[in-house]
Amino acid sequence: xxxxxxxxxxxxxxxxxxxxxxxxxxxxxxxxxxxxxxxxxxxxxxxxxxxxxxxxxxxxxxxxxxxxxxxxxxxxxxxxxxxxxxxxxxxxxxxxxxxxxxxxxxxxxxxxxxxxxxxxxxxxxxxxxxxxxxxxxxxxxxxxxxxxxxxxxxxxxxxxxxxxxxxxxxxxxxxxxxxxxxxxxxxxxxxxxxxxxxxxxxxxxxxxxxxxxxxxxxxxxxxxxxxxxxxxxxxxxxxxxxxxxxxxxxxxxxxxxxxxxxxxxxxxxxxxxxxxxxxxxxxxxxxxxxxxxxxxxxxxxxxxxxxxxxxxxxxxxxxxxxxxxxxxxxx
Amino acid sequence: xxxxxxxxxxxxxxxxxxxxxxxxxxxxxxxxxxxxxxxxxxxxxxxxxxxxxxxxxxxxxxxxxxxxxxxxxxxxxxxxxxxxxxxxxxxxxxxxxxxxxxxxxxxxxxxxxxxxxxxxxxxxxxxxxxxxxxxxxxxxxxxxxxxxxxxxxxxxxxxxxxxxxxxxxxxxxxxxxxxxxxxxxxxxxxxxxxxxxxxxxxxxxxxxxxxxxxxxxxxxxxxxxxxxxxxxxxxxxxxxxxxxxxxxxxxxxxxxxxxxxxxxxxxxxxxxxxxxxxxxxxxxxxxxxxxxxxxxxxxxxxxxxxxxxxxxxxxxxxxxxxxxxxxxxxxxxxxxxxxxxxxxxxxxxxxxxxxxxxxxxxxxxxxxxxxxxxxxxxxxxxxxxxxxxxxxxxxxxxxxxxxxxxxxxxxxxxxxxxxxxxxxxxxxxxxxxxxxxxxxxxxxxxxxxxxxxxxxxxxxxxxxxxxxxxxxxxxxxxxxxxxxxxxxxxxxxxxxxxxxxxxxxxxxxxxxxxxxxxxxxxxxxxxxxxxxxxxxxxxxxxxxxxxxxxxxxxxxxxxxxxxxxxxx
Numbered sequence: 001x002x003x004x005x006x007x008x009x010x011x012x013x014x015x016x017x018x019x020x021x022x023x024x025x026x027x028x029x030x031x032x033x034x035x036x037x038x039x040x041x042x043x044x045x046x047x048x049x050x051x052x053x054x055x056x057x058x059x060x061x062x063x064x065x066x067x068x069x070x071x072x073x074x075x076x077x078x079x080x081x082x083x084x085x086x087x088x089x090x091x092x093x094x095x096x097x098x099x100x101x102x103x104x105x106x107x108x109x110x111x112x113x114x115x116x117x118x119x120x121x122x123x124x125x126x127x128x129x130x131x132x133x134x135x136x137x138x139x140x141x142x143x144x145x146x147x148x149x150x151x152x153x154x155x156x157x158x159x160x161x162x163x164x165x166x167x168x169x170x171x172x173x174x175x176x177x178x179x180x181x182x183x184x185x186x187x188x189x190x191x192x193x194x195x196x197x198x199x200x201x202x203x204x205x206x207x208x209x210x211x212x213x214x215x216x217x218x219x220x221x222x223x224x225x226x227x228x229x230x231x232x233x234x235x236x237x238x239x240x241x242x243x244x245x246x247x248x249x250x251x252x253x254x255x256x257x258x259x260x261x262x263x264x265x266x267x268x269x270x271x272x273x274x275x276x277x278x279x280x281x282x283x284x285x286x287x288x289x290x291x292x293x294x295x296x297x298x299x300x301x302x303x304x305x306x307x308x309x310x311x312x313x314x315x316x317x318x319x320x321x322x323x324x325x326x327x328x329x330x331x
Numbered sequence: 332x333x334x335x336x337x338x339x340x341x342x343x344x345x346x347x348x349x350x351x352x353x354x355x356x357x358x359x360x361x362x363x364x365x366x367x368x369x370x371x372x373x374x375x376x377x378x379x380x381x382x383x384x385x386x387x388x389x390x391x392x393x394x395x396x397x398x399x400x401x402x403x404x405x406x407x408x409x410x411x412x413x414x415x416x417x418x419x420x421x422x423x424x425x426x427x428x429x430x431x432x433x434x435x436x437x438x439x440x441x442x443x444x445x446x447x448x449x450x451x452x453x454x455x456x457x458x459x460x461x462x463x464x465x466x467x468x469x470x471x472x473x474x475x476x477x478x479x480x481x482x483x484x485x486x487x488x489x490x491x492x493x494x495x496x497x498x499x500x501x502x503x504x505x506x507x508x509x510x511x512x513x514x515x516x517x518x519x520x521x522x523x524x525x526x527x528x529x530x531x532x533x534x535x536x537x538x539x540x541x542x543x544x545x546x547x548x549x550x551x552x553x554x555x556x557x558x559x560x561x562x563x564x565x566x567x568x569x570x571x572x573x574x575x576x577x578x579x580x581x582x583x584x585x586x587x588x589x590x591x592x593x594x595x596x597x598x599x600x601x602x603x604x605x606x607x608x609x610x611x612x613x614x615x616x617x618x619x620x621x622x623x624x625x626x627x628x629x630x631x632x633x634x635x636x637x638x639x640x641x642x643x644x645x646x647x648x649x650x651x652x653x654x655x656x657x658x659x660x661x662x663x664x665x666x667x668x669x670x671x672x673x674x675x676x677x678x679x680x681x682x683x684x685x686x687x688x689x690x691x692x693x694x695x696x697x698x699x700x701x702x703x704x705x706x707x708x709x710x711x712x713x714x715x716x717x718x719x720x721x722x723x724x725x726x727x728x729x730x731x732x733x734x735x736x737x738x739x740x741x742x743x744x745x746x747x748x749x750x751x752x753x754x755x756x757x758x759x760x761x762x763x764x765x766x767x768x769x770x771x772x773x774x775x776x777x778x779x780x781x782x783x784x785x786x787x788x789x790x791x792x793x794x795x796x797x798x799x800x801x802x803x804x805x806x807x808x809x810x811x812x813x814x815x816x817x818x819x820x821x822x823x824x825x826x827x828x829x830x831x832x833x834x835x836x837x838x839x840x841x842x843x844x845x846x847x848x849x850x851x852x853x854x855x856x857x858x859x860x861x862x863x864x865x866x867x868x869x870x871x872x873x874x875x876x877x878x879x880x881x882x883x884x885x886x887x888x889x890x891x892x893x894x895x896x897x898x899x
Contacts, residue, residue, distance in 0.1 A: 225432035234420030
């Protein structure tokens with residue numbers, strides 16, 4: 001926990017400096033094409049960009065402490081509002097995709113490890129290679145072509161919810177959870193339908209590292225001495241695989257999961273674009289193009305905090321699975 | 332006695348990249364009820380593979396190609412996997428080498444025991460815990476209740492091995508196969524673990540197969556010994572007759588290479604092909620001039636607020652040309668001491684005078700450039716691990732020469748060849764990488780590196796612990812010859828008192844960071860004063876004494892009895 005504070009401070013400083021280092025002058029951008037030097041100057045002063053860097057930084061930190069992330073110039077709304085609307089959208093997509101990918105990749109990896117050289121092993125290898133080599137926007141477009149354009153099984157790839165449904169009351173920001181809380185099964189199913197294609201697209205991409213890690217972790221666990229001991233003691237294959245090999249193999253898989261989650265949150269920009277998903281990735285790209293300082297800073301900060309949180313969660317999970325880690329903490 | 336397990340003409344092949352390897356050929360063994368059989372052999376002799384073949388636990392690639400294995404009338408080669416599972420653990424069970432790795436690191440000891448009891452339907456949900464604690468109590472674990480909920484990493488190596496034994500014996504099997512059960516354990520732990528196994532199998536009237544590289548250990552605990560070499564049985568018999576009059580050349584070599592009381596280093600070596608006697612070992616007389624004086628040397632490690640004293644006020648002297656043995660169990664501070672003397676680790680307090688000058692007047696980092704660096708060298712325990720795998724033998728030997736001497740390129744080249752001759756490494760092997768060398772050859776490279784820069788004092792950290800006994804004999808002889816030739820002093824760190832006996836003039840016995848006893852090697856080994864030294868001596872396995880005639884035996888009987896009481 002103590003390590004997170006310097007990380008957060010570092011992120012605040014770096015996100016501030018990086019956005020200032022970006023090329024492009026936001027004052028020129030927002031003053032519009034017809035603006036003259038005087039009006040650009042006016043915009044600059046209004047944005048506080050005429051002040052010195054340390055001054056700007058102090059103002060930024062002061063605002064942050066008050067919970068004010070600033071105003072987004074492109075959307076015209078407070079950055080905090082934008083983020084609270086868009087972050088759950090991205091998180092919902094990423095978490096569903098990761099869940100899906102774990103459901104397929106982990107059993108596949110386990111099967112591939114226990115039956116090396118068979119068709120399951122080859123299938124695992126093909127899927128892993130295909131998953132990483134096909135870019136998400138490509139798989140996304142192919143899926144849309146087949147399941148929306150040709151067969152019509154999937155709804156139109158236009159955001160989180162078809163316009164015939166009403167957005168559920170906002171509690172968590174996750175449509176699946178909010179609609180259930182409201183007891184609105186129809187909206188739940190509607191939101192789920194919208195989620196299927198983008199989450200499959202993302203899952204195909206994230207499956208590869210998880211399946212590969214599960215396979216190799218299982219193989220190394222299965223060849224260890226303690227497996228030999230319980231085989232010699234006559235334990236059944238199921239017990240050996242489940243209780244002895246799989247739990248030990250979980251440790252590296254958890255680490256991989258944390259890494260995959262972190263990069264897929266950033267990498268799903270392309271998926272968001274293809275499926276018109278109002279997520280945080282496309283928001284950040286738009287803000288970056290517009291030199292929208294406040295929005296970019298808000299995005300970087302939100303992501304950093306999320307990563308810190310995810311790492312914490314992974315560490316906690318780790319200490320649940322591996323007693324040796326809890327021991328080190330107690331000392 | 333009825334046969335419990337019969338193995339007839341067993342053959343095991345392994346498919347490797349370099350083709351098929353016949354790991355075991357034509358092995359026939361018969362284990363009777365309540366019989367304890369020892370299978371002895373050096374690494375690669377196929378002794379473990381035979382055991383795994385019985386249990387049908389061979390790694391993928393290994394396959395039984397011929398022979399019969401029958402247990403109590405059941406054909407183990409042909410019964411179904413399900414039947415085999417019921418036999419494993421319930422009828423035949425195994426104890427392994429490296430107990431810590433043999434237990435699931437993230438499952439409590441108790442749960443692992445319960446898993447086994449459940450598998451063989453010997454415990455219900457209600458009494459599983461109780462039965463597991465009983466099994467732990469049977470292997471004499473103190474406080475079995477608290478041990479039940481512990482993880483393997485919280486237990487010592489000896490305790491882990493007791494747990495592995497508890498796992499193996501939980502279901503009252505009829506036959507126990509112990510594969511190097513005490514290799515890597517301290518000598519006193521080895522003794523207590525072996526005594527425990529012996530006691531339990533005797534009490535339960537079980538049969539046992541002990542697989543070991545230690546002939547003396549097998550002789551002490553087994554009724555019948557089988558000697559294996561390169562996948563074949565070369566000889567078998569009672570321990571006394573095997574030791575007394577070995578028939579096969581390999582057994583003779585193995586017996587004579589085992590260090591034991593009353594023999595000299597040269598006796599360990601097999602006779603030369605021409606039958607000529609080997610060159611006599613020259614007697615090195617240590618001078619009275621001190622080379623290394625250690626005064627009140629201490630080392631404390633501070634881990635998160637609590638200080639741990641690894642070495643406590645150690646004082647001793649090593650004279651010129653003297654070989655001093657340092658004996659103790661793991662954790663007694665012998666490695667810390669040798670690291671401090673090597674100037675690889677700073678001391679907390681104390682003084683070390685080396686050749687008249689204070690060793691600690693140069694900082695740890697600067698010492699690598701100090702001219703005394705060359706006079707203090709070390710030979711490490713695992714020759715293979717301590718050599719850079721990407722350098723060939725010549726480069727490895729060149730390293731200290733180019734760092735610590737001012738020799739020209741040409742001189743270095745000559746010196747490398749000279750050193751190779753000195754340690755008996757054929758010149759053709761100099762271009763090989765460590766993984767292409769055998770254990771003995773790697774040890775030679777390590778020795779050549781250490782003596783390359785003409786050290787005055789050589790610290791040898793268990794130099795032969797990882798070697799097979801016949802290679803150990805050769806390396807020990809080489810080290811003794813080098814000491815005479817090069818006039819070096821040795822600090823010989825070892826847990827094996829029999830080796831110390833052959834190699835050293837004086838012994839220091841260490842325990843808990845302190846020297847509990849020191850003195851001449853004969854005095855310590857024959858008349859130990861401190862109870863700990865006595866314990867160490869008693870723990871060493873005693874090989875049956877090799878005698879050519881009964882008369883000679885009777886004549887020496889009284890001396891031997893005296894020796895036997897202290898463990899030899």
